[in-house]
Amino acid sequence: MYKINEIFETIQGEASFTGTPSIFLRLQGCPVGCAWCDTKQTWEVDDVYKVSLDDTVEKKADSDHWADASAEQILNLFADRAYRAKHVVITGGEPCMYDLNPVCELLHANGYTTQIETSGTFEILAPAQTWVTVSPKINMRGGYEVLTSAMQRADEIKHPIAMQKHVEELEALFAKTGVSPKLVYLQPISQKISATKLAIETCIEKNWRLSVQVHKYLGIN
Numbered sequence: 001m002y003k004i005n006e007i008f009e010t011i012q013g014e015a016s017f018t019g020t021p022s023i024f025l026r027l028q029g030c031p032v033g034c035a036w037c038d039t040k041q042t043w044e045v046d047d048v049y050k051v052s053l054d055d056t057v058e059k060k061a062d063s064d065h066w067a068d069a070s071a072e073q074i075l076n077l078f079a080d081r082a083y084r085a086k087h088v089v090i091t092g093g094e095p096c097m098y099d100l101n102p103v104c105e106l107l108h109a110n111g112y113t114t115q116i117e118t119s120g121t122f123e124i125l126a127p128a129q130t131w132v133t134v135s136p137k138i139n140m141r142g143g144y145e146v147l148t149s150a151m152q153r154a155d156e157i158k159h160p161i162a163m164q165k166h167v168e169e170l171e172a173l174f175a176k177t178g179v180s181p182k183l184v185y186l187q188p189i190s191q192k193i194s195a196t197k198l199a200i201e202t203c204i205e206k207n208w209r210l211s212v213q214v215h216k217y218l219g220i221n
Contacts, residue, residue, distance in 0.1 A: 001068045002098055003028040005042045006059045009083045013215030015133055015158045015185045017115060021085035023078060024221070025103075028066035030094040032119050033142035036160065036189050042093035053077060071103040075110060089115045096122035096150075104130050117158075120150035131155045135187075138169045148177040156183035158211055162195045167202050185211040 119137040121144035134154035188195035
């Protein structure tokens with residue numbers, strides 16, 4: 001069973017799949033503790049807030065409410081809601097707290113592609129064809145280390161930055177893990193002007209790529 005915070009259909013606004021119609025499957029639970037996290041409602045799993053699966057669909061506002069669901073129930077809900085997108089983004093929270101093989105394999109067997117957005121602090125249990133976006137959470141208050149295995153598995157790195165030290169931390173992580181990713185995206189935190197300027201300059205200098213959270217500029221989920 002997976003603990004679901006919300007399910008909705010939208011456009012992916014970040015990194016390589018920017019602009020792709022997507023179904024977002026947001027899982028509940030995350031102990032990492034990112035200071036700038038914009039989904040803090042997913043951190044705790046409190047039985048007080050357990051609801052039915054239907055109550056997690058197309059939420060009107062962020063909330064701590066969550067529901068249990070099997071892979072089959074998730075697939076059936078997609079059909080019941082007549083979602084047209086065929087790309088599923090599994091995010092959180094921290095989705096890699098769960099074994100994602102069952103849900104990803106079922107989705108693949110039914111014509112969907114899958115993508116995971118993870119902090120890289122848990123082992124990634126997912127099929128080889130699942131696209132893995134690691135947004136490495138370095139020196140966060142939860143005390144979890146970014147795993148070398150997660151960095152090696154990543155199809156792309158998406159790193160939020162606000163200041164130069166965030167760039168330096170990422171380079172130090174590459175050196176520590178011995179990983180030289182082909183795709184590195186820098187994402188300005190909170191769309192701040194100074195962070196965006198730094199991200200652009202660094203991307204040009206290092207031949208990395210820019211991710212600007214298009215959905216936030218468009219005012220959609």
